[in-house]
Amino acid sequence: MKELSKQYEPSKTEDDIYKMWEESGFFNPDNLEGEPYSVMMPPPNVTGVLHLGHAMEQSIMDIMIRYQRMNGKKTLLLPGTDHAAVATQAKVEKILIADGMKNPREELGRGKLLEEIRDYAENSKSTIISQMRKMGASCDWSRLSYTFDKERSIAVNTVFEKMYNDGLIYRGHRVINWSVKGQSTCSDDELEHMERPAKLYTFKYSKDFPITIATTRPETKLGDTAVAVNPNDKRYKRYIGQIFTVDVGAKNPLQIKVIADSGVEKDFGTGALGVTPAHSPIDFAMYEKQKSQNNPIELIQVIDKHGKMTEAAGSDYENLTVEEAREKFVIYLKENDLLEKEEDIIQNVGTSDRFGDVAEALPMTQWFIDVNKKIPGKDESLKELMKTAVSTGHGNDIKNKINITPDRFESIYFSWIDNLHDWCISRQVWWGHQIPVWYLNDKIHVGSTAPSNEWTQDPDTLDTWFSSGLWTFSTLGYPEKTTDLETFHPTSWMQMGHELLFFWMARMILMSTYTLDEIPFKDVYIHGLVRDEKGNKFSKSSGNTLDPLDVISEYGTDALRLSCISGISPGNDLKFYTKKVESGRNFTTKLWNIGRYITNATENEISLTKDTSLSSADTWILTKLQETVKNVTKDIDKYNFSHASEILRSFTRDDFADWYVEIHKVEKNDAVLIHVYKTLLKLWHPFIPFVTETIWQEMFNEEKILMIVKWPTLEIKLEQNKTSFDAIKELITHIRNIRATYTVPANSEIDITVITTDDQNVIEHTDLIKTLTKVKTITTQDEDSPQIESASAVFENYKLYVHLANIIDIKKEKQRITDDISKTQQYIDSITKRLDSEQFVMRAPKHIVETEKENLQIAQIKVLKLSEHLKNLTN
């Protein structure tokens, strides 16, 4: 066996190891056999560099993929990036503005600005890709995708056309959310609701108007065309259907019709609602409802897309900003004695998540996806498709059900679906898939290319989630019927943060079930956010950002990967701090050092066979190993990555390094030592691929690289005599614990009598224990009062210490043992009481009764042992 170097230095070896993996070709499933297993990497936005959240995702995904690969699957982890339409354009515009440009869109024009954004995106893309490599992600680079590349654009256009032809995409004039700052629409999901102080004004349109209404947006009242009341409200019933003409200063006097709407609450506010169809989604819904009931009301737009008042608002208000208009209108109300009340309230407003301004509701012609319409040839709408995929399974086949971990997200998902409105997919930014629709006069053509030169393309682009929704199959060659698509779709597993549940997961389900009639993935694992030690989000503004690359260069990738998955549980946030990385780094060092011991202490690589004779310690460690293999496998299968790493760590440290390696120094069994270590390397590989592969390469002469070595299985049959070693362990520990009770005469040897239970195996090992516990020479200076020079004495041949430096306090030790005895006695009493209790005997399951009896026996033996020691002390 080759020797390992003194220290493990990740920064010197990681890049070479990654290169070796990549060149081996096994990142590519084409070079692997077995059942397909595919994971699509959530494509990071090309808006910047990867942060710790990505580091966590990369870790989780790569653990899963490496685990599956070692289990003999034909694994595909497909990497990619997302052009992130609005987000990227907003980001680049912000940079340009910071560099002194006033209005990048006007100053550069579409072509030049797109060039700027493209440069930025390409740059960001290559950074992101190199970061993924640094993380050790074992993805197939030959299939690298980008939501905005040629193949993906074809997929986008194809799906758009299909939906359009199915009548699911329509162009409509409706009230949408508009970001004045970004000059673009945003979907309902892209709004971030924020609380802010506002004033609630209660007023009448005019002196003789019979109904008082309230509003936080007085300026929009210039566009009111109705007042809605509850149909059962006695106060207002008689006015329903009447039209009042009021002049509030708008261009034309307002024709206010009193309408009935059961959505209006009688007891809330004045019980009446001023209806502004053009500037409120609810009011617009009433407008549509009235229209469908042949009782139409007007729609007057008083705010334009620049956030200024329109001509319809009247000459007093035209061209004022909404704030100015609000002030002016309130003054008007006051002057005419129409204002009844002015209160301070907290209001919830929707702001654009990318541009940050409060979204304005405006009526506009936009493209929508109809989620409620029945899909031709099916009896379901898109909404229903999205629902059944997670409830009864796609096509009502439970085999096609998407499982979400943790499952509480399923009900969150359903309630979101219930509130889902038509999805506005057109955006007025330039960075994105331009809508594949062409116009010539009144004619419309849908397709990637124009029928002829005279046609002009719709200038708008698609919501970025349209293309992201196709990710599971656009990456596999769709619309071509490729073997990849056939082999890897539906994908096996998907992981994402809970913030993407609606944005992305829902849309993937929609797109995949609609387009391919397949679910996009079988299982989804939802993880939380990465937060700092104090629980804050990592963000530039709070200045707590940590670059994963810095962490890697200081501690190594494996340390980062370990810290990213330790302490996580599905759906819950993770707190990240450097102590965690440190302990990860320390652990990789530990693993390395065990390897160093093995190369020092053993001659040849001997493998474990049926004929290898096993001591009780050997059997014990092998049994423990098998348990560990079983539990780690179970945990990964259930996505308990953190727990898997914990039990592995505990086995490696507490059982293998602290006990077995020490015992190996006395009872050499190289075959077992090497077997356990190699198995450990395999088990650890998905978590910490670099250090394990490095050790594998440097120490052993294996044909296969560790990455594709078979995952350990439970193949060795062992005689179950583990109890014997556990008993020995317990005894040794106990002897260690009582070490301090002996005063040591100068130059003497101490014999510690081992008290055995009547366990056969323990008796067999008594001699071993005796040699192990014989204390070596102690040098003291003075025979009468033992001043101990050497601070410790060593159990012969064993690295177990007897500490003698600050002993001598026999009183204290007696007290300790006495306490221990009384505590144990209490326990015995309580168990006995329980065992005696009739109800317990009647109702407790059999195995519980047995366990309790065993416990009682153990406790009694303990008391016996302790009393014996106490007696020794007293003598």
Place this chain on the structure above:
RNA sequence: GGGUGUGUAGCUCAGUUGGUUAGAGCGCUUGCUCGACAUGCAAGAGGUCUCAGGUUCAAAUCCUGAUACACCCACCA
């Protein structure tokens, strides 16, 4: 307003369908170079499991209520 999650050692969290005397890592105290490891080893201190009821032979675990924090959703004018 509706919903979800969380409250366990100083800190970060485990705690498997109720069943040993409630665990780990970090931190803290004490001691220590023994043939890999001070990025280490050994020992130790530290917990009315948020609170109050209830179910049970048995509750950190199940039920009810309270309370604190976090998050998500929503058209209360």
